[in-house]
Amino acid sequence: MKHKGRFGSFGGFYVPEVLIPALEEIEAAFDTYVADPQFLADLNDLYSNYAGRPTPLYFARRFSAQVGFKVYVKREDLLHGGAHKVNNTLGQGLLAKYMGKTKLIAETGAGQHGLATAMIGALFGMETKIFMGATDVARQNVNVHKMKLCGAEVVPVSGGTGTLKDAINDALRYWISHVQDTFYLFGTAGGPHPYPSIVRHFQTPIGREARRQCLDALGRLPDLVCACVGGGSNAIGIFSGFIDDRDVRLVGVEGAGRGLDTHEHCATLAKGSVGVLHGAQTYVLQDENGQIHETECISAGLDYPGVGPEHAWLKDSGRAQYVTADDESVLDVFHLFTRTEGIIPALESSHALAWLASQKGKLPPETIAVVNLSGRGDKDVSIVEDRMQARRGAND
């Protein structure tokens, strides 16, 4: 695996020796099954009949009128489980099954990847353990209940800030002593090789469908494609359909939290520097000694001080542009989008909508923007309510 898994100078697999055989085994299985007709038939059947693919591309007419240009929404929120995460868990879960593994582990932030893994554990009858930061267990507890209902064990992680980074640390630590029968089902397009490539692959239906849907419905490609970026899986999924179309602008939106001039944000590409986190060389939020900064932002799924290595490369090569949206603008657009479209967006996806809303008056009215609505916001309703109460309190 010496030169594989590199995106420019980013990527690689900086992991303890003991994990190398496990990663090589996953890479070999992926290379074998990715072109296997039976595997593909099984996966496509699950994508259609279990997850609900293809998802619609919907013209958000009233939201478009508010922002002053045309916004089309790729409805990944309509997938089973409520987010794009199931695309990846079906792919990796099926891979684990074909490899003869009997146990799954995963990390989760917002709980969407944990839930999508728990669903697949139930579907394939595999013992499933989900590592989740204690802060996230508290703020995304609806998903914790759902994971348990699917039969998964949820392991709260209290180290660090009790968020995604800490959950990944503990999942990797656990995997080291259970590599024989356990498949680590990684949730985003980050981590050590081969995960960034595998996760990207299983998320490519988003971009492939969106491109075809644009051509069918509009007779042309969009001017820009926009998605939120945590580790980067939904963004790379939709970007992948348009990367070779040089005229389509690609915009990834990170969480600016309470502001980029504080440390309370998760804008890794905007404010980070090159380092190594969770087995990959990438942009990282760190101090001058390489100590990882604690992050904070309104959405658990973006609360991560690293980012997938392909995004680091897309940033440096200039092919994609990375911007930020802060908590307050996310709250505003969460309400605006819900009231204009009757669709409650996940707080993660609301970052992409918030950046689009910030472009009002800056983009010409004929602009066609496609936004990836990575998930639905049911899990976020009480967070939004608490934050709105705090806002009202501050204004009193």
Ligand SMILES: Cc1ncc(COP(=O)(O)O)c(C=O)c1O
């Ligand atoms: C709905 C939703 N969107 C986006 C993300 C961010 O992850 P990624 O950047 O891998 O798409 C998450 C993570 O939990 C999520 O739940």
